[in-house]
Amino acid sequence: MQKRFTKRKLNIAIVAAATTIFSALLMSSSHREAPMIADDPVADNTDVYAFRDPKNETRVVIIANFIPGQLPQAGPYFYHFSEDVRYEIHIDNDVSTPGDDITYRYTFKRTNQNPNTFLDIRRNFDANAAGNENLKTTYTLEKSTDGGKTFMAVITDGVVPPPNIGPRSLQGTLGLSGGPDYDKRMMDSRRTATTGEYVYVGPIDDPFFVDIGGISDIADAPRQNGKSVDGLKCLNVSTIAMQIDISTLQKNHQSVYKAKNILDPDYVIGVWASASRRAMKTLNGDGTSSTSGNWVQVSRLGMPLTNEAVIPTGYKDYWNSLTPYQDLAHLAEFGKFFYNPELALFMENNFIGDNVPSLKPLRIQTRSLGKFNFTNNTMGLYNLKGNAALDGTALSESAFGSLLLPAAASPRSVDIWPIFHTGVPNLAPYQLATGKAGNPLASGKPFINNFLPNGGDMLRLNMAVPTTPRNSPDFNSLGLIQAAVLGLTDTRYNGSTKMEFIPNMDGFPNGRRLEDDVTRIELQAVSGIVLAAVGLWYDDFNGSNPVTPDLLSVYSYTTGVEKNDIAFKDQFPYVQTPWSGVHICDCDVDQMTDHKAMGTFPATQSLGIAAPEIFATVSPNPMVNTNTVRYQLDADANVQIGVYSILGQPVKILANEKQSAGTHTINWQLKNVPQGTYFIRFLKDGKLKQTLSVVKE
Numbered sequence: 001m002q003k004r005f006t007k008r009k010l011n012i013a014i015v016a017a018a019t020t021i022f023s024a025l026l027m028s029s030s031h032r033e034a035p036m037i038a039d040d041p042v043a044d045n046t047d048v049y050a051f052r053d054p055k056n057e058t059r060v061v062i063i064a065n066f067i068p069g070q071l072p073q074a075g076p077y078f079y080h081f082s083e084d085v086r087y088e089i090h091i092d093n094d095v096s097t098p099g100d101d102i103t104y105r106y107t108f109k110r111t112n113q114n115p116n117t118f119l120d121i122r123r124n125f126d127a128n129a130a131g132n133e134n135l136k137t138t139y140t141l142e143k144s145t146d147g148g149k150t151f152m153a154v155i156t157d158g159v160v161p162p163p164n165i166g167p168r169s170l171q172g173t174l175g176l177s178g179g180p181d182y183d184k185r186m187m188d189s190r191r192t193a194t195t196g197e198y199v200y201v202g203p204i205d206d207p208f209f210v211d212i213g214g215i216s217d218i219a220d221a222p223r224q225n226g227k228s229v230d231g232l233k234c235l236n237v238s239t240i241a242m243q244i245d246i247s248t249l250q251k252n253h254q255s256v257y258k259a260k261n262i263l264d265p266d267y268v269i270g271v272w273a274s275a276s277r278r279a280m281k282t283l284n285g286d287g288t289s290s291t292s293g294n295w296v297q298v299s300r301l302g303m304p305l306t307n308e309a310v311i312p313t314g315y316k317d318y319w320n321s322l323t324p325y326q327d328l329a330h331l332a333e334f335g336k337f338f339y340n341p342e343l344a345l346f347m348e349n350n351f352i353g354d355n356v357p358s359l360k361p362l363r364i365q366t367r368s369l370g371k372f373n374f375t376n377n378t379m380g381l382y383n384l385k386g387n388a389a390l391d392g393t394a395l396s397e398s399a400f401g402s403l404l405l406p407a408a409a410s411p412r413s414v415d416i417w418p419i420f421h422t423g424v425p426n427l428a429p430y431q432l433a434t435g436k437a438g439n440p441l442a443s444g445k446p447f448i449n450n451f452l453p454n455g456g457d458m459l460r461l462n463m464a465v466p467t468t469p470r471n472s473p474d475f476n477s478l479g480l481i482q483a484a485v486l487g488l489t490d491t492r493y494n495g496s497t498k499m500e501f502i503p504n505m506d507g508f509p510n511g512r513r514l515e516d517d518v519t520r521i522e523l524q525a526v527s528g529i530v531l532a533a534v535g536l537w538y539d540d541f542n543g544s545n546p547v548t549p550d551l552l553s554v555y556s557y558t559t560g561v562e563k564n565d566i567a568f569k570d571q572f573p574y575v576q577t578p579w580s581g582v583h584i585c586d587c588d589v590d591q592m593t594d595h596k597a598m599g600t601f602p603a604t605q606s607l608g609i610a611a612p613e614i615f616a617t618v619s620p621n622p623m624v625n626t627n628t629v630r631y632q633l634d635a636d637a638n639v640q641i642g643v644y645s646i647l648g649q650p651v652k653i654l655a656n657e658k659q660s661a662g663t664h665t666i667n668w669q670l671k672n673v674p675q676g677t678y679f680i681r682f683l684k685d686g687k688l689k690q691t692l693s694v695v696k697e
Helices: 007-026 167-171 182-188 212-216 313-321 328-339 342-347 416-421 480-489 518-526 529-533 549-555
Strands: 045-052 059-070 085-092 102-112 132-144 152-159 198-205 236-245 268-283 289-301 459-462 614-619 626-633 637-645 650-659 662-669 676-684 687-696
Touching: 045 268, 045 289, 045 459, 059 085, 059 268, 085 236, 152 198, 289 313, 313 328, 328 416, 342 518, 416 518, 480 518, 480 529, 518 529, 529 549, 549 687, 614 676, 614 687, 626 637, 626 676, 637 662, 650 662
Parallel strands: none
Antiparallel strands: 045 059, 059 236, 085 102, 085 268, 102 132, 132 152, 198 236, 268 289, 268 459, 614 626, 626 662, 637 650, 637 676, 676 687
């Protein structure tokens, strides 16, 4: 008998898919992201960072983290790097050479200094003897510059600090008596390789931040009924951090001062990390084990989120076994997951999107400029393939059209796929809409060039791009998205199309800084904000002002957790001291950043960027008892501001009157307002101009 696949069954299947993808996203960047590696945490890559050192412009910092979810109090046997795993950091700086141009390999050894105690640290009975570590960890660093054919040891005496058990163990009479505090012990363990690299290896606070609980509950981020909480708060991770001269990483070994400009393509590197094991492990039956066979890669990581929320479950272990240099050969298998990302389903007006209220601010262009649809399985820009309008752009067949416009029904081949697999070139259409006079295919203002077209999933960094000082008022965790906003709307930068440094051009996805909010950035990217930045505006663009409510909605979206649970260090390795085993975690710490508006917009000009008629911000968000609404009005008008529930029911009218041009402020008391998500709608002369989402805790 033929089975009926009813609409209800289809909806249940879609919800199941939704749960699967967000269960993957919840542990991003790469914490337990695939079935096999979830069973092997000591070999699990969690995150990779690469950024130009903010304190030393001639150096780059690369950080690879492993072993997720470490409880600080996980004694008596604490977390450690494995003796049976090869941990590697890989650098590609030249697409003309096969494989790695530089490989750094770390191997570890543990020594049991005191086999007569169950404690990790304890002094022997001799009062004059120093305290001992139970299983003290050391490492050897080897370096290869010939594609991994040969390796040379450059550190042989590397010391991993002990776990941060507590003050009695680290400084007390029965512990490592009289030793330094953990922060100093951590800094003292840094080593300089014989080839110049500066290295720290050991436990740290996990610098990644995300509301695991909320996102795992079918994308409840920000949470609709409660405060968003960083699921990695007060947890540690094991890091390999390196500070490396740019001349070491640059393909011709040139210093950064020889760069032709701040987007010099010769200074682009691709970075990824991996962990490998021997093919065979034998349990010997006497409490020991042995390994044999070839080394097999079991985990890899370049861009955050790839194997978590792009690659489906059935392919995850296979993906982990491949190197980025094999990705292009497997494009037929994996390309479709980037061309039509599953996450995009949550940002469409369909059954899934309509039932994920937290992502309601994120919607993808369906009729950009009246004709271009970028939702899944639509044509995107493919109908332009072969058109003379593409001549001189990266999309032409004589350039990279075969990669960027590979097939019909692959709409995100022009933005999501290259962000992950080639980097973005400084060519039209990948320049800001500033100066394009309404034509997204025209040349505009340069803001990125991390193009390294090897086809592999890597974190790509242009080392020639200057750093944004961490104490600058322009520094922003939205990275390159914020740079695009400034380049489009800030009068310091949008007056011409000349190449110039715009703050946060050094941010993700041009590399990845510790502060960058990659979860939010990637969700915004899936929602089409990069397309909008180059002139493929959102659906509500009417031909005059591209800074529309839809664009503002995507830009102002928040997951509810926007920064790490503790500030980062101001010197290498920049990651913070690991949490102590006796630390009591404060679950109420504020992890929201100060939201910056999209600037005070200039009047309409030849560059095609105009001021919004109403521009509004709210603070704080999430809110508790009070909320302040501030907005700028470009001209005298009748203004109506209303608050609505997530179901569209009116909650409160904040304004309904004739108002003069200028800045206005409304203080809203929320004592009797239930917890949940609300929308504030701003109308001018009866026409909707902006909508903001706010969360009441």
